[in-house]
Amino acid sequence: MTSDLTLGFSSYSFHAKLSTGEMTLPQVIDWVAASEGEHLELAALSDAADSPIPSIGYDGAAVDRIRTTADGAGVTLSTLAIGADFVTEDPAELATRVARVKAYVDLADRLGIRQLRHDVAPHAPVPGDDTPVFERALHSIVAASKEIAQYAAAKGITTSLENHGFFVQAADRVRRIIHAVDEPNFRTTLDVGNFVCVDEAPEVSVAQNLPYAMVVHFKDFYIRPTDADPGEGWFRSRGGKHLRGAVVGNGDLDLPAIARAIKDSDYRGYASIEFEGWEDCLLGASRGLANARRLLENA
Template sequence: MKLGFSSYTFHQRVATGEMSLTDVIDWVADSEGEHLELAAIYRGADAPIPNEESDPSFVETVRSHAEKRGVPLSNLAVGADLSHEDAAEKTAEIERVKKLVDLAEALGIRTMRHDVVPHGVVPGDDSVVFEQKFPIIVDACRQIAEYAATKGITTSLENHGFFVQSSDRVRRIVHAVDRDNFKTTLDIGNFVCVDEDPTSAVPANLPYAMIVHLKDFYIRPAGFSAPDGWFSSRGGKALRGAIVGEGDIDLPGVIAAIKQSGYDEYVSIEFEGHEDCFVGATRGLANARRLLAA
């Protein structure tokens, strides 16, 4: 496995302008990280991470700087809403995501994660809503995957955003899209947001993994009087980002499952905690290496 980082790990400093993406690449190059995944969570032509509106010269600067520093760009992760029922809106979003496939190609990246729904909880039992949206999402994912295949790029959805965050919903979409170059970005921590145990959810989805995110959370029971900085799981548990290996997820059990599966591709540290991001990145990587060596 090749251990590295998601650029989201450095969001604390990138969002404020304290670090540029080339600074992040330099930090990773000088660390023990082996790759960098780009999380294109910022919008607009002046965004610090390349997106579909970025100037081609900026895209080339990022690509060439990563190559010069010996930091493989492992994956491009982008937001998307592929659940539009309006035909024109759906087509427009599919075309926008195809431009992001072009961006991945320009960056020299061979894999891309796109969301399928916006981040947010659908109130109540969302099973009926999911069934309504399911064929729309599947069709859009298939169109994008087929376009990406012409460029030798693999696309994926992540267990992300509450509505499509449980392991069974992810698998249903992957199977229904039914394209060899459509898989899942497997975030081992995100399952707890929908109250699913990662020790069972991760093994179930590992056969479909394109890339793995290592993440950790502090988890407290429903009713916990959480201070600022915590958020709620679907079932009301209190969650807060933690340094990988220092939270409440059974990381030894999850990593043992990853090793046993034979997965040997990119693994990204994705730190979302309150500690300084350099501390979170450094300690998280060290903890992950220790667990992988156990």
Template sequence: MQFGFSSYSFYQHLRTGRMSLFDVIDWIGASDATHMEIATVSLSPEISNDTSTLDQDPAFVQQVKTRAADQGVTLSNLVVPADLLGEDAPRHLARVKRHLDVAAELGITLFRHDVTRWAHRAKDIAEFEALMPRMVEVCRDIARYAAQYGITTSVENHGLLMNGGERVRRLIHLVDEPNFRTTLDVGNFMSVDDNPVVAVAENAPYASIVHLKDFYVRRQYPGEGWHHTPGGVYLLGSIVGYGDLDMRRIVQGIVAADYDGFISIEFEGIEECLMANPIGLANAKRLFAEAQAEAAATAGAAAGTGVAASAGAVAGAGAAK
């Protein structure tokens, strides 16, 4: 298992110009992390509107590739927003495919794209079902395009439409391409009031990469800056391990699924990111180490019980003779 960061975790300083993407790569290279995923929105002036030009700047792409290699940082995943259901869907689809070309150039083998804008919410399940054939068609098209590069594509449980554990799994099964999976964000299920402990455990077998994040959770309005879910819950990003998510059980669900890929910390809280990110990384490593040790101990105890039962059966058979 490899631990690292999304470039989004540094958005506070990327937006203000205090850090460049190269500074982020250097910081990660000097830390205990091993990889970085590039979220194109973190390269935009406004976090809510992706105006990045990574797909139009081959010189910059080569500089990023060289800097990561020099710092020993693996580029793990490329994260690109898209609205593939709206009026401008053809342009978004072309942009996604150009970014797949960029991912191949960077040596990135994982790629996450949206199917629609974050706030798109079906009025009811019938509307969602009506949209499903188009989502399947476009995700299959992208996955097949990516296959030429050996890239695995994915959708994230992100926003209000393609979110919730069952919806994500259903899309994966209907697309039915071997290189189409999910970017599993352990916190985003909360945005549609899905139970993250249950949803993570059920979706972990389909994960191409895991986003580890945490939230403060409140049932009454706490003040400005909190995200409001459809079910009336208020969320605010926190340092991994400091929030109200049951992170121990969430991590246990990932370990139980035998997931052994990239763990990408996606910090989106209000704490200073250069303080928050090392703490989150240390907490993540500790939580996974504890979960793995518990799983090994449980497996060992079960094996011991089986051996003892088998020995008892043999002894019993011998006595019967």
């Protein structure tokens, strides 16, 4: 443990190998057990029964095997992270989407996981000024998140939204939703890197949202100006900067300032390396963990 944080990994760090079948989740669990990581967060990218990460498509026996594997390896399954979209004006459709997320609350409970992150909107940016769109969507986002949080509270599970997807990636929008939901077990998955996707300074936005953090994601990005031409493999921020995933500590984020903000805060809990770079994912995960630990120790 470093600075009262329990450091580990998001399964998304291993997506390159999980998605191709080069590694299975039990193999990832064994790798984490042999590493210096202290927990594993599960990021479910599909509801299908053949998803490499447990989903609502799994039968109970398959879910139980994953929990048994993690228990046997001594790896804590810390958080279950899923996508969700509550931007709809159709009450019946919203109820269907809420019911799906509640099923993931049940799945988390069966896995022994006490934290669930669900998205609240699509990832794609809305062209132009999306403020009026956000204002219209806020009611359904808040209603759905509140109902899910209340359902999860009965099982002792904390829920959260992430600064994830351009529509709710800004720090103030995340906080506005948290305050509107107004449930003690509804918080934020605080990704220290994702703020650059909407051109915010992470060292500022992280400090603003740390009081509401359920879990912290450590990530890094290479950042190039709008008029650069870095070639393939980059994506653009809302304002047009070029971004590419990096090993934590190798990119352009001011991670020393972010580490100081975390260390100086009241946050005590899980922190997950979320590697999205081009390097081999096992190298990216292990080096990212070592760099995050050093950054926190030196903060």
